[in-house]
Amino acid sequence: MKTLYLAGGCFWGMQKFIDQFDGVIKTEVGYANGPDKAPTYEEVCNDSGHAETLKIDYDETKISGLDLVRYFFMVIDPLSVNKQGGDVGIQYRTGVYYTSGDQLSEVRPAFIEKEKELGYLPLAVELRPLENFFSAEEYHQKYLEKNPGGYCHIPAKYFDLTK
Numbered sequence: 001m002k003t004l005y006l007a008g009g010c011f012w013g014m015q016k017f018i019d020q021f022d023g024v025i026k027t028e029v030g031y032a033n034g035p036d037k038a039p040t041y042e043e044v045c046n047d048s049g050h051a052e053t054l055k056i057d058y059d060e061t062k063i064s065g066l067d068l069v070r071y072f073f074m075v076i077d078p079l080s081v082n083k084q085g086g087d088v089g090i091q092y093r094t095g096v097y098y099t100s101g102d103q104l105s106e107v108r109p110a111f112i113e114k115e116k117e118l119g120y121l122p123l124a125v126e127l128r129p130l131e132n133f134f135s136a137e138e139y140h141q142k143y144l145e146k147n148p149g150g151y152c153h154i155p156a157k158y159f160d161l162t163k
Contacts, residue, residue: 001025002060004068004107005032005097005130007051008076009084012143013152014054017075020162023062028055029143030135032097033126038134044091051093051126055133065103069096069110075154078114081124085153095126097133104129 008014011029019027031039034050044050056068076084082093096111098104104127111127144150 001057002065002103003099004056004058004065004103005053005095005099005133006056006068006072007032007053007093007095007097007126008072009052009092009094009153010087010151011052011054011136011140012150013154014072014075015142016144016152016159017154018054018056018068018071020159021063021068021071022162023059024056025059026057028135029053029140030055030133031091032133033095033128033131036132041137041140045089047090050091050134051095052091052136053095053097053133065098065106066110069107070113072096073110073114075158076125078123078125079118079121086151087153093126094124095128097126097128097130099130 015027015029030053031044031050032053034048039048039050076094082090084092096107
């Protein structure tokens with residue numbers, strides 16, 4: 001099992017999107033790469049410096065980190081700074097946070113592919129090592145499963161790609 005962290009705007013939709021793929025063992029929403037102190041949701045919304053992030057535990061024999069990042073690029077605007085859909089603020093920045101040099105080597109080709117596709121425009125997606133991750137409050141976990149009509153910047157058609 002490996003773990004990768006994706007910040008793609010509001011973490012509710014990112015969790016629902018990633019949960020559909022075979023090989024994804026467990027996901028958890030939380031706050032990453034901010035100050036080394038566990039924030040509350042209210043602090044994150046008031047510019048604590050953390051990004052809303054999805055922690056993904058996955059079986060690398062069934063899905064690769066590269067595949068996860070390629071899927072990630074399907075549902076974000078990689079040129080947008082601190083904004084995805086109607087969500088604006090530093091907590092909605094996009095990023096791929098890895099835990100080893102091997103993961104960096106594995107996922108970097110997705111960035112190169114996306115830059116090429118966009119005419120070599122610079123991406124506004126961080127590609128950095130994970131500094132820290134703090135689990136979000138329980139009511140955020142699997143939020144769109146608990147609240148099917150809840151807001152999400154990811155179009156609903158992306159939540160059922162495996163059928």
